[in-house]
Amino acid sequence: MRPTDPSSALHALSLRVQLVMACRCLLRWSVVWLMMAGVVVLAMRFKGVHPEDWRWGFAGAWGVLAVAAGIHSFRSRPDTRKLLAALDRQNQAGGLIMASGEADARSWEGKMVSLELPKVRWDSGRSFAGLGVAGAFVAAAFLVPTKYARLLAEPPLEISQQVERLREQIDVLEKERVLPRDDADAKRVELDRIEKQASGFNPSKTWEALDNLQRNNQQMAQQAATEAESKAGALDEASMLGQLLEMLPKDLQNQEALEQGMRMLGGLMEDMVKSGALDPSKLPPSLAKDVEEAMKQIAKGGMPDPAKLARMMQALEANNGQLRKMAQELAGKGLLPNPGDFFGKGKPGEGMSGMLGKLLEGEGGELAQIASGLLQGHMVGKGGISRGPGHAELQYVNESDATGTEFKEQYLGLSAPIQDGEVIGVTVSAPEVTGGEAILGKGALDSAQAGRGEAITAPVLPIHRGAVKAFFERAGE
Amino acid sequence: MDKPTLLQPAELEPATAIIAKICGQMDKCLLGRESLHRLVVIGLLSRGHILMEGLPGLGKTALARTIGKILHLDFKRVQFTPDLMPGDVLGAHILQQSAEGQREMVFEPGPVFTNILLADEINRASPKTQSAMLETMQERSVTLRGQTRKLPEPFFVIASQNPIEMEGTYPLPEAQVDRFLFRVKFDSVDETVLQRIITERRQGDLPEPDWQASLEDLAYLDEVLGRIFLPKPVAAYLARLVAATHPTHPEAPQTVKDYIRYGASPRAAISMGEAARAHALMHGRPTVGFEDVSAVARPVMNHRLILNYQARFDRVEAEDVLDNLLDSIDATGLELPPDMALLEK
Numbered sequence: 001m002r003p004t005d006p007s008s009a010l011h012a013l014s015l016r017v018q019l020v021m022a023c024r025c026l027l028r029w030s031v032v033w034l035m036m037a038g039v040v041v042l043a044m045r046f047k048g049v050h051p052e053d054w055r056w057g058f059a060g061a062w063g064v065l066a067v068a069a070g071i072h073s074f075r076s077r078p079d080t081r082k083l084l085a086a087l088d089r090q091n092q093a094g095g096l097i098m099a100s101g102e103a104d105a106r107s108w109e110g111k112m113v114s115l116e117l118p119k120v121r122w123d124s125g126r127s128f129a130g131l132g133v134a135g136a137f138v139a140a141a142f143l144v145p146t147k148y149a150r151l152l153a154e155p156p157l158e159i160s161q162q163v164e165r166l167r168e169q170i171d172v173l174e175k176e177r178v179l180p181r182d183d184a185d186a187k188r189v190e191l192d193r194i195e196k197q198a199s200g201f202n203p204s205k206t207w208e209a210l211d212n213l214q215r216n217n218q219q220m221a222q223q224a225a226t227e228a229e230s231k232a233g234a235l236d237e238a239s240m241l242g243q244l245l246e247m248l249p250k251d252l253q254n255q256e257a258l259e260q261g262m263r264m265l266g267g268l269m270e271d272m273v274k275s276g277a278l279d280p281s282k283l284p285p286s287l288a289k290d291v292e293e294a295m296k297q298i299a300k301g302g303m304p305d306p307a308k309l310a311r312m313m314q315a316l317e318a319n320n321g322q323l324r325k326m327a328q329e330l331a332g333k334g335l336l337p338n339p340g341d342f343f344g345k346g347k348p349g350e351g352m353s354g355m356l357g358k359l360l361e362g363e364g365g366e367l368a369q370i371a372s373g374l375l376q377g378h379m380v381g382k383g384g385i386s387r388g389p390g391h392a393e394l395q396y397v398n399e400s401d402a403t404g405t406e407f408k409e410q411y412l413g414l415s416a417p418i419q420d421g422e423v424i425g426v427t428v429s430a431p432e433v434t435g436g437e438a439i440l441g442k443g444a445l446d447s448a449q450a451g452r453g454e455a456i457t458a459p460v461l462p463i464h465r466g467a468v469k470a471f472f473e474r475a476g477e
Numbered sequence: 478m479d480k481p482t483l484l485q486p487a488e489l490e491p492a493t494a495i496i497a498k499i500c501g502q503m504d505k506c507l508l509g510r511e512s513l514h515r516l517v518v519i520g521l522l523s524r525g526h527i528l529m530e531g532l533p534g535l536g537k538t539a540l541a542r543t544i545g546k547i548l549h550l551d552f553k554r555v556q557f558t559p560d561l562m563p564g565d566v567l568g569a570h571i572l573q574q575s576a577e578g579q580r581e582m583v584f585e586p587g588p589v590f591t592n593i594l595l596a597d598e599i600n601r602a603s604p605k606t607q608s609a610m611l612e613t614m615q616e617r618s619v620t621l622r623g624q625t626r627k628l629p630e631p632f633f634v635i636a637s638q639n640p641i642e643m644e645g646t647y648p649l650p651e652a653q654v655d656r657f658l659f660r661v662k663f664d665s666v667d668e669t670v671l672q673r674i675i676t677e678r679r680q681g682d683l684p685e686p687d688w689q690a691s692l693e694d695l696a697y698l699d700e701v702l703g704r705i706f707l708p709k710p711v712a713a714y715l716a717r718l719v720a721a722t723h724p725t726h727p728e729a730p731q732t733v734k735d736y737i738r739y740g741a742s743p744r745a746a747i748s749m750g751e752a753a754r755a756h757a758l759m760h761g762r763p764t765v766g767f768e769d770v771s772a773v774a775r776p777v778m779n780h781r782l783i784l785n786y787q788a789r790f791d792r793v794e795a796e797d798v799l800d801n802l803l804d805s806i807d808a809t810g811l812e813l814p815p816d817m818a819l820l821e822k
């Protein structure tokens with residue numbers, strides 16, 4: 001139904017224009033909003049967030065958008081006079097409709113019976129195309145599997161092997177009592193955190209953390225191994241001293257030296273118990289009892305019962321074996337980078353030789369041979385370049401006779417250092433070359449004529465200057 | 478502030494009837510060119526001068542003579558020639574001796590002292606004589622020897638000019654061209670009209686009009702024309718249209734930027750407003766609409782646009798530029814988003 005007066009026609013036209021403007025605005029804003037929503041959805045899927053009530057949020061946001069579009073179109077609605085002009089033009093009113101807004105045109109209302117509203121054209125193709133694209137983008141964002149999205153967002157870092165290895169190391173350290181339980185648990189928590197935060201975007205951070213943990217474990221293991229080695233050395237020493245005392249003949253005349261040896265052995269045993277190198281609680285009860293009694297006898301300065309002394313030696317060996325086993329365990333988990341540096345590099349004879357020498361000062365012959373044999377026997381099959389009890393002392397025996405041997409004399413030339421040389425003078429020209437053309441064609445003398453000073457001007461290329469400088473600045477020359 | 482009241486239909490209808498009679502008499506006396514007759518009537522109603530351009534023998538003089546007869550106004554014709562002097566048009570002081578024997582300079586009015594002056598072949602006169610017409614056309618007065626004399630009311634100049642390409646012509650200066658309300662082009666009539674002229678007009682004699690407007694009629698027309706309402710959107714359209722003829726104006730279309738050196742003057746806007754009022758009155762409307770402006774825009778502005786050399790090279794006429802201008806300027810000035818528009822008839 002057509003309006004019959006300009007004011008109602010104007011109102012209807014204004015509403016029509018505003019409606020189309022609001023739709024247009026809403027559509028365009030929706031495109032932008034959908035694209036942003038698509039980005040947000042993508043981000044949420046990358047992060048693995050699944051909001052439960054996203055539909056309500058979606059609808060609510062779009063509602064707000066619609067209201068804003070309505071307000072915006074209302075505010076930007078065309079001027080009333082211009083709309084009247086459009087209405088006038090549409091109805092070919094010759095200015096009557098326009099004039100109705102400015103002048104009293106009641107006498108001409110009969111000419112404006114039925115007013116036709118102009119149609120509002122909106123080329124919405126591009127906007128709808130944009131909406132379609134934006135909608136497809138949002139749909140695609142929803143369809144992206146979270147698993148792959150997360151893979152894209154946070155590329156995983158494969159560190160399971162390293163983590164497992166570190167976990168085993170911590171277990172070993174805890175088991176060998178190198179690491180207290182609380183510290184071990186703290187390390188495990190730290191390891192779990194590193195594993196969880198491992199990201200392919202920043203692998204160096206993870207690797208650095210793992211390396212730090214590994215380094216820390218190795219330091220602790222090395223410290224423990226060093227201590228174990230030290231204890232093992234003491235155990236060796238005590239063991240050898242015990243064996244020596246055990247093997248001594250019963251009629252040994254130097255009883256004072258024997259008692260001194262016993263006191264040393266007793267002191268060593270007490271030190272080992274205190275330091276933990278010898279732990280009687282870890283020994284079988286009967287063995288522990290025998291060791292305890294032997295130690296008491298030694299402390300009194302007496303010679304323990306041979307059977308008990310043998311049992312004590314057995315205990316020392318057992319403890320020594322445990323320490324070595326611990327070191328092997330640590331090395332097996334990669335905690336000791338160079339396992340050969342421990343338990344083999346030491347020289348058990350060194351610590352004892354002085355003591356034994358002091359012990360054996362007043363006795364020779366048979367006892368010296370026993371001690372020497374003991375030391376030699378200790379080294380059999382256990383030496384090497386970088387491990388073992390140490391090098392045996394070189395003994396020069398059966399020297400060959402050099403009588404009548406002659407050597408041909410050979411002149412070796414001047415071997416005095418250059419700094420001891422004497423400066424005789426400095427030539428203004430190049431030294432005369434006497435080596436022939438073959439020498440002239442080499443190095444700085446290349447293509448230089450002898451006696452013309454050309455050798456001086458021969459350039460040293462920049463790339464060679466470093467080498468030349470280094471040659472003349474050699475250390476120790 | 479009270480709203481103005483539009484003309485009542487009862488006030489407007491007599492005026493429209495008078496105009497219809499004038500146009501009817503013109504159509505009767507001058508065969509063919511009905512739209513041209515209405516344009517001339519619009520010009521006269523607007524108190525504007527009309528420049529007619531066309532080849533000799535197309536009826537320019539006949540039209541001027543006929544309109545003079547119909548309006549019952551004094552009519553004079555001056556044939557402009559290269560030796561025509563300003564005094565020949567405006568009048569001159571002549572030494573005369575009175576009966577008492579005293580001699581004095583007496584002003585002898587020229588042919589310009591009339592209601593309708595037909596300046597035939599105005600571009601054949603020298604620039605000096607052409608310039609003598611400036612005051613008469615704009616001020617409707619003549620000043621000689623320090624004395625200004627008003628010309629009779631109403632005063633119209635209907636000038637004819639031959640195409641500028643013809644020999645022995647001087648182009649009218651822009652200042653004078655600007656004083657003409659319309660420039661209308663006379664083209665040959667079609668064969669049917671020509672046949673009627675041959676059969677009905679022996680020796681080319683024009684029939685006498687059987688009705689003549691009185692001075693009261695003209696005064697009434699003038700009064701009614703003054704009350705034709707010009708709505709603000711139409712005034713804005715007029716202003717934008719004239720402003721857009723300047724190549725530096727942001728709303729100027731590309732053809733204006735390409736081919737126009739100087740656009741229309743404010744006098745063009747005033748003239749167009751007056752002509753649009755007359756057009757609305759002729760069509761029995763108390764208000765000016767966009768169609769009135771469109772109807773008079775071409776004859777009002779086609780001689781006011783100064784084309785550049787590029788237009789000459791491209792053989793572009795002022796009418797072509799105006800057509801493009803009228804197409805590109807939205808009359809309503811409605812500012813809608815680029816992808817929105819109102820579909821009008």
